[in-house]
Amino acid sequence: MKKVIFAFILAIVISIPVFAQEDVPGCKDSPMFNRMPNTLIAVCSKNYDEFAIPTAQDKSETKEGTKTFIQYAYNNESGVPAPSFFQIVKNFENAILKTGGKKVYYNKDAGIATFFTKSSGKDVWVVLQDMAGQNLGNFELNILEIEGMQQDINASDLLDAINKNGSIALYINFETGKSDIKPESQKIIGQVAEMLKSDPSMKISVEGHTDNAGTPAANKTLSENRAKSVMNALITEGIDKTRLSSKGWGQTKPLSDNNTEEGKAKNRRVEIVKL
CATH class of the missing domain: 3.30.1330.60 (OmpA-like domain)
Incomplete structure (x- = not known):
């Protein structure tokens, strides 16, 4: 099983255009977060979808809402060592804490971190996933925005x-x-x-x-x-x-x-x- 997982991760890493000097056309950062230095957007999407949010060891909650997906690739040509996944998580955690949010779950070995906050009346879940090891700087950002309790009644x-x-x-x-x-x-x-x-x-x-x-x-x-x-x-x-x-x-x-x-x-x- 470990060999299969490693092969899958390796395939993902190889598919990332690490030598590109620009983001994939049509992609941009989420307005919620500043970009990690020396990273490029390799893949992005935004649509209404359901998403299994990790909330604890071997536990997740499937929720639906507007999902923003951004895959970041570290630019190895920058000449600067790539940040660890822990460093990436701390950067996002600091940003989310400033909004009154919190860290819900973090598993360094599995390369997963989950956060929760609120923005413009919406519940916002943020999930970071390490792409291929602690020190390669490649990661996925998933943002799920769920409308708060709405009431339209006469x-x-x-x-x-x-x-x-x-x-x-x-x-x-x-x-x-x-x-x-x-x-x-x-x-x-x-x-x-x-x-x-x-x-x-x-x-x-x-x-x-x-x-x-x-x-x-x-x-x-x-x-x-x-x-x-x-x-x-x-x-x-x-x-x-x-x-x-x-x-x-x-x-x-x-x-x-x-x-x-x-x-x-x-x-x-x-x-x-x-x-």
Whole structure:
């Protein structure tokens, strides 16, 4: 088996145009990262696809989204020794940490590193794969961008759902770690206000929920503040404050598994509960 793997890797390395002095036409770096010095793009692609993301030893999670693939070849004619895979990983790790992201998995022997971050409301997974050994400088960059929890709902849908179920979960985007509502979520606030105006007798409780990142005490405070922000936004939309109340549950009532990023996204919500 080792001979087969070595032959496969060798074939990949041979296929890389290491003597080229320019990137393959039509290819460019991701705007998320600066290029490693003395590297050239040998192959690239970008499309909607599914991708098995390594998250632990012998474990991966298949996700789908917009996948950017870039294969970098080290320019051996530069006269500078190629960086180790560890050095490449540290460079990307430093860049991702600055965005508030984190390293999820690293296996030096297998030549794999996985990172997670967020960008423009999207979950972003980044996977680095060593092409052919620790000190040859050739590697693959995979970036999978997954749309965050999106909600496009109108007032009549809200009214039907809340009358049927007694509550509805809304995915409102806030500033990270804060209770400031992002502009893209103002449409949802407007729809809730319109629903309340269509039924003047309805009273609701605005209830905040978080995932389990951070301490329980901090999450409870954050959920309370976010619920109050939504309530105040509804008051600004013309809803009488006597019809509204707010509450924060923190991380105590998860809807999904907090061990996955998708589960955490579902748990970060504001529920509108009919009183």
